[in-house]
Amino acid sequence: MAKASVLTPQDADFPRWYQDLIGKAELADNGPVRGTMVMRPYGYALWERMQQELDARIKAAGARNAYFPLFIPESYLSREAEHVEGFAPELAVVTHGGGKRLEEPVVVRPTSETIVNEYFAKWINSYRDLPLLINQWANVVRWEMRPRVFLRTTEFLWQEGHTAHASYEEARDYAARIHREVYADLLRDVLAIDVVLGRKSPAERFAGAINTLTLEGMMRDGKALQLGTSHELGQNFARAFDTRYLGADGTRQLVWQTSWGASTRMVGGLIMSHGDDHGLRVPPRLAPVQAVVLAVKSDDAVLAAVRESAARLREAGVRVETDERADIPFGRRAVDWELKGVPVRVEIGPRDLADGTATLVRRIPGEKQPVALAALPELLPAWLEEDQARLLRESRERREARTTEVSTVEEAVEAAAVGGWARIPWARLGPEGEARLARDAVSVRVLVAADGSVPASDDAPGTVAVVGRAY
Amino acid sequence: MAKASVLTPQDADFPRWYQDLIGKAELADNGPVRGTMVMRPYGYALWERMQQELDARIKAAGARNAYFPLFIPESYLSREAEHVEGFAPELAVVTHGGGKRLEEPVVVRPTSETIVNEYFAKWINSYRDLPLLINQWANVVRWEMRPRVFLRTTEFLWQEGHTAHASYEEARDYAARIHREVYADLLRDVLAIDVVLGRKSPAERFAGAINTLTLEGMMRDGKALQLGTSHELGQNFARAFDTRYLGADGTRQLVWQTSWGASTRMVGGLIMSHGDDHGLRVPPRLAPVQAVVLAVKSDDAVLAAVRESAARLREAGVRVETDERADIPFGRRAVDWELKGVPVRVEIGPRDLADGTATLVRRIPGEKQPVALAALPELLPAWLEEDQARLLRESRERREARTTEVSTVEEAVEAAAVGGWARIPWARLGPEGEARLARDAVSVRVLVAADGSVPASDDAPGTVAVVGRAY
Structure with a gap:
């Protein structure tokens, strides 16, 4: 092994190790506008491999790629009350175009549910047009107050899926399918990160969703990273944009929708899951250069x-x-x-x-x-293949070793403070306990059923909350 | 053959035929912000196939993909005088981010030469770092006064290559290599468009370039469409951003650069090259569905x-x-x-x-x-394969049949008026003749050598100007 002295050791200062590695391995640079980043060829090659693997899985799940505009009229966002409340503080606003002040300012998309619905409402006529399964590869902008390369950047690259279905059950099942067959499969089998699958607590849901499924990975410092989410949107956006279909029974009904995304943040997750004091370790199935x-x-x-x-x-x-x-x-x-x-x-x-x-x-x-x-x-x-399996095993063993079963909020805060996760019955924690955790910068990362499966509802008996600090 | 009545016939109204086809074949919709477009799954699938074919050729030419930010500080553009003059009227400007007025407004990239040079200046130290060959897949924004789906849109998707070399000759040869091995190969062998390769006249050059190579296709209405350009930037941007390398002789020298791009406009070119009154005809090698x-x-x-x-x-x-x-x-x-x-x-x-x-x-x-x-x-x-060859042959025959050799500006204007191109000696036309053509909305599309090759300079003896109306 070569000397490790080029990087700050992880134990000495994990955030600094992360920054050092991103620079020395030539993965990315900070952009000139605060919070933006330049992905250098090797960093981009990692993302390109993730794209290829994701794109194949998304197509296998029946979705087709399309492309919606970067610019969204400001008024679209306001149509769904929770959505605009969630995203308003993070918007970038274009006020001038072609040398003139615009009549209506446009926002740079922070996500595309609103503009997608504007078109779904035009394209969907009857039940024959459903399900409509669309994905897009795009850049999005969310103004970041505390940016960190790959993890939280003002502009990031992602895929965002948007679907419309004739029934609640079908939409729910499709969101779960993406969660499992696209994201969990990619993260475990290719990125070798032993993610925990489950639901978000109501407080952590996507702005405008009725349920959010998440995949959480434990990084080498014991903190959590959300690596992909799949949302049940119910009929919230359909109602706001009047996205309806003519049913076989001749009545016009609102569609049921999902949306789901995974981003360049996964590159950060890869680094913090597998990197050591000598540098990055890329799982062979992902590696652009094996x-x-x-x-x-x-x-x-x-x-x-x-x-x-x-x-x-x-x-x-x-x-x-x-x-x-x-x-x-x-x-x-x-x-x-x-x-x-x-x-x-x-x-x-x-x-x-x-x-x-x-x-x-x-x-x-x-x-x-x-x-x-x-x-x-x-x-x-x-x-x-052996080395691929070893990384996944290390990831699982780390998570198991650093997860503690607790029964009080205080114990949970303590477990997170030493760099790990705690598991606590959700019925015992509840929204009040969640608010108490927040005072110590600890959050509910994911709700799981006692048997490790995804709970069918927020209040399913036996639901366990996995809590910890997070990126 | 099915009835053609769903589309306006090409002979009756070509622009309307184009709009009809884009709607009926579900290729794209107009976006909500003027000049933007929504690429529907089938339209996007055509672009995705172009991307795959381009990406493979770009990688074979030795360039690696990277990603630079969407947002560029306004001050960057001003550093290269011709560049800012060319792009200022088309900029979209972000003045607010994260709920606050920005200290320095940022522009949404119209192209990335400036921000790329900011980083090339950091990454390039010695001659060992050259050539540096980078490509990026991205969206860009140029505010459009007369938008037309795929052909001229406020936001479009493209690839833009950016390279730095140690000598003028190497940069010149690389721009020519991309022109030939990437663009001409794709357009002829995959898109089946019999493009004419050559130089732009000085008046038609990219803002900031010392030479622009172009590929021009003749559409079915006899008008020209520029389908890709490859620029020699000389040392213009290197000077503006102080992009230098330490030569083997120990002196610090400015690099020589190229940039080159092809965009979703190619989808428009595909439609107008091969479409007929029954709809689109997709060349089999390109076709997402054969x-x-x-x-x-x-x-x-x-x-x-x-x-x-x-x-x-x-x-x-x-x-x-x-x-x-x-x-x-x-x-x-x-x-x-x-x-x-x-x-x-x-x-x-x-x-x-x-x-x-x-x-x-x-x-x-x-x-x-x-x-x-x-x-x-x-x-x-x-x-x-037979059908692929047939489309290319039709494209070549159309161009040949509708190109006239002329010797006066008046004859050139006349040839363009009836829907075609004219070839006129460049020494006879010159910048004055070019200005005269402009009064009738005719332009010099490309300069070619007498033997059909790319002229080595603007004033190479025997150079012929191909002129016509253009999209």
């Missing part, structure tokens, strides 16, 4: 072996890059790939070549071993 | 045959959908797919089934014939 083949020295035989080895790994289905840079010392390049968290380094030097071997460094377990070059394409895919 | 298998009647045997046939076509590498809608009359569904321009319809009814045949309708040549279902997976890919 293996890098390095020329220890730049001589012709070594370079030829590096390229051949990379080509053979590529044929075996591994995402590979080569590092042939002769003008940067080898040690610095090794540290660089370690910071970037590429799962495997294959280091080939003149001495190795003579033996037909290379030095294999696995970033996730932190192991270094000699390996026969000829055997690599056959062995590597299984090792990558 | 073949639709329709159940003429909804009985079990027919539905089983439809699904099996679709599955076998999918195995043969064809992008297929089935249309099993029983509640919409067959004729209406056929018109619908014709409007959407899906290259092939495979219609299966009870009578066909008995013979093991289907009715095959090829949208591009407009042919209908019986076909043996069993043979279809083997035959279809070749037919799709």
Whole structure:
């Protein structure tokens, strides 16, 4: 392992470690307008892989991509009372366009439920048009008072799904399906984060929803990060925009709706779930680069072996890059790939070549071993899967080890203070206890059923509140 | 062929035909804020396919994706004099954020050269950091006085490439490479538009560039559409942002830059290049749906045959959908797919089934014939390639037939008035002739060398100006 001294150790100062890593691994920079960010190529490549995996799952769930405008007339937001109350403080407002003052100011979308409903109301005529399942990839703006790169930025990238259904049950089931088949599947199986699935408490719901499903991950400092939400909107927006369909019975009915989103915040979650004092560790299934083949020295035989080895790994289905840079010392390049968290380094030097071997460094377990070059394409895919499983296991074990069963609000606050989560019966906590937690910056992250499933309602018997500090 | 009566005929009113088609084929709607648009799922699917094809070519040219913020401090734009002069009249300005008046207003990016340079100046230290080849997929805003869906919208989606190089020659060659290997390849080989490649006249250059390369397509009404541009920026932005590198000789030098973009405008170009009075015709290589298998009647045997046939076509590498809608009359569904321009319809009814045949309708040549279902997976890919070639041939023949060689400005204006292009020696036209053309809304679309190649300079001997009316 290379020296860890390039990063502040996690134990010494976790927020500073996070900032250090984002800079040194060249993931992102702060933008010039407060709270915005520049995603550098490697940071963007992580997001691009998340997009690909999400997009495939969203399409498999039957939704089709579309695109709605960035600019929303200010008046649209006011039509749904809770929605405007929730978003008004975070809006960016365009007052001038084309050199003139606008007659009606427009807001830069903080989310698109209102403008989507304006069009759903036009497109939906009869029950034959339902369900209408739409997704869009877009940037949104929510003015941030306490910005942090990837986690809370004034502008962020996301996908937002918007659907309309003929019945409450169908909408409810679709929101649950997205929660499970799209988000949980991505976060657990690709990002290797052992998220907890459940409901938000009424106080933590999306502004305008009748129910919000969430996925919460525990970061390495014991704090929680919300990594995706799926909302049942009921008929709130349908009522505000008169989004109706002609039923088979000839009557005009309001549709039932869902919306759901996941954002570049997931990149922050990835970093804080798997990063260590040496840098990021990217789960192999997500990694834009799964293996890098390095020329220890730049001589012709070594370079030829590096390229051949990379080509053979590529044929075996591994995402590979080569590092042939002769003008940067080898040690610095090794540290660089370690910071970037590429799962495997294959280091080939003149001495190795003579033996037909290379030095294999696995970033996730932190192991270094000699390996026969000829055997690599056959062995590597299984090792990558092992390392993928290891990250998920670490994530689960951390959550289990740092979650405490408690029975009083005071105990819950204490558990959160030392960096962890507490589980407390929701019937015992309730909205009053939730308000009490808030005084210590602790919140109800998610409500789960006793058996770990998603509770069917806020007051389902046996519901447990998982509480902690959060990003 | 279904009746054409759903659309205004092209000959009667081309702009109205265009609007009709965009509505009836469910490609897009006007947005609520003037000049914005909503891309509906089928319109977006066309764009998504363009994105996939572009993205692969951009990556093959060595550029990596990144993301820069939507909001740019107003002061950035002013640093390059020509640039701000060109874009100031089209800016959308955010004056309020998070409930407060901003200290410095921010503009919504009309393009990103300025903000990109702010970061290039930070990221580039030495010659080892060059070339720096970046691309981003983003929305941009340019306030439009005369908006038209896809062609000129206040907000549009695009990719914008930004690169920095150590020498003028390298930057020039990279701009030319993108022009040829990315844009021309996509437009000709995938979109089947026989574009003309060349230089812009100095008056038509991008604001801040020293040279702009363009690709111009002739639409079915004889007007021109610019479908992509690749700019040599020289050192203009590098000077404004002090973007320098330490050369191998130890001196600090300004970088040489390029930028290049293609946008959702290409969807408009696709429609106006290939659409006819029956609707759109999508080139098979681009088509999100290459073949639709329709159940003429909804009985079990027919539905089983439809699904099996679709599955076998999918195995043969064809992008297929089935249309099993029983509640919409067959004729209406056929018109619908014709409007959407899906290259092939495979219609299966009870009578066909008995013979093991289907009715095959090829949208591009407009042919209908019986076909043996069993043979279809083997035959279809070749037919799709035939139809792809046919669209490109039609595009080339139209351009050739409607381009006139002229020797005076008056003749050029006349050729444009009847719906076509004129070719005139650039030495004869010159900036004065160009100003004269402008009085009749005719412009120099592109400068080409006598042999059809891209001229090396504005005043290369033998340069020909291609002029016409344009979108």
